[in-house]
Amino acid sequence: MQSTLRLKTILGHLRVNTAYHEQVEKLSQNSCCASAPLIQxxxxxxxxxxSLLSRTEKQFYEDNGYLIVKNLVSEHVLNSCRDHFLDLCNGVCPLQGMFLMKEPSLERQGATGEHLYYKVQDILYDNVFSSYTALPELLDYVQCFTGPNITAVHSMLINKPPDAQExxxxxxxxxxxxxPFRPADLIVGVWTAMEAVDSDNGxxxxVPGSHKNGKLHRHATQQFQTGAFKTFYGIKDMQDTEVVPLHMEKGDTVFLHPLLIHGSGPNRSKRFRKAISCHYAASECEIINVENNTEYKDVARDFEASASKSRGVPFDFATIMKLRCVVVRGSEGFTAL
Structure with a gap:
């Protein structure tokens, strides 16, 4: 009985945020093509x-698995998200279901605030961060990949502090x-630079074109000087792979196919490297069973252990992902509980 009450409480916190949903509805009304019918x-x-994408842009994404749109997100939105992140780092405002993650090597050096935290995730239900995740100009591009019914499925702001290096x-x-949903071709990752990013600051x-074989490679947790980051999975045996760096200016946004092989380098500069990101899926996608799926075995186990520990009740991987999602445009689909 107690576990049931806890679950209902959690669902209430995650699902019932009137201010958030009012914000999404208001933003959606400003879209230039929120109800445009899209087909394959x-x-x-x-x-x-x-029609928002040119034939050249479509062909580039087709061939390479990513597409950069210059200056898509305004400074106003990004500065608001940056200031809110700093407030979270400094304990000025409550997390309200979001998760702040520390960089262990910097924690041992006594770092605080912006210099300590490398990520805040599960930001979809936050009223400030939703100015990005539900931004009409952004969703207009997203639906070029997903269609008109869009569910946001994962969200985070990533901060690479200086001096953490490798x-x-x-x-x-x-x-x-x-x-754990398919088809993969109806999912897209969106990553926006909050400041200039280059090879120096990570x-x-x-790996252009790596999405085309349709293969999800076997991943494993990676070892760093500070130990294993359970949330940092990397593809096994990917050494000496030729990569292309994506140098971007503030507001530039890259759209990524979910099978595209990618990563990021170390911040060896004295600058920060902030980016805000969200993944979107067509609401028509379907949850798949990962119980006997070798590719998902490790990550599902780690997600379930982490969620059960932090929330106080057991969760399976599919439920975790559903609770993280929110419909940002069009009709609800696979996230219905």
Missing amino acids: DKEFRYTRNC NTVHPLHQDLLYF CLVV
Whole structure:
């Protein structure tokens, strides 16, 4: 009985946020094409029939698995999200279900605030961060990959502090590892630079075209000087792989296919490297059974252990992902509980 009450309380916190849903509805009303019917583009596999993307852009995404749109997100939105992140780091405002993650090597050095935390995640239900995750200009591009019914499935703001160096590496991986729903072609990752990013402060790196074979590679947790980060999975045996660095300016946004192999380098500069990111899926996607799936075995176990510990009740991987999701445009689908 007590576990049931706890679960109901958690669902209440995660599902009932009137201010948040009012914000999403208000933002959606400002969209230029929120109700535009989209169908599969007959010429391209990985994009929908959307006029917002040029044929050249569609072909680039088709061939490479990523697409950069310059200056898509305004300074106002990004500065608001940055200031809110700093308030969270400094304990000025409550987390309200979000998770702040410390960089262990810097914690041992006595770092505090912005210099200590490398990520805040599960930001979808936050009223400030939703100005990004439900941004109409962003969703107009997202639906070129997902169609008109869009569910946000994972969200975070990533901060690479200076002086952490090799511990800020994110090994080569595929995002589909974290998403137990299909089809993969109706999922897209969105990553926006909150300041100039380059090879010195740890920009994204990609393996162009690696999405095309349709394979989800076997991943394992990676070892760093500070030990194993349970949430940092990397593809096994990916040494000496040629990558392309993505140098981006503030507001530039990259759209990533979930099977694209990518990662990020270390921050060896004296600058910060902040980015805000969200993954979206078509609401028509379906949850898959990962119980006997070798690719998902390790990550599912770690997610379930972490969620059960932090929330006080047991969760399975699929339920965890459903609770993280929110419909940001169109009709609800696979997240209905």
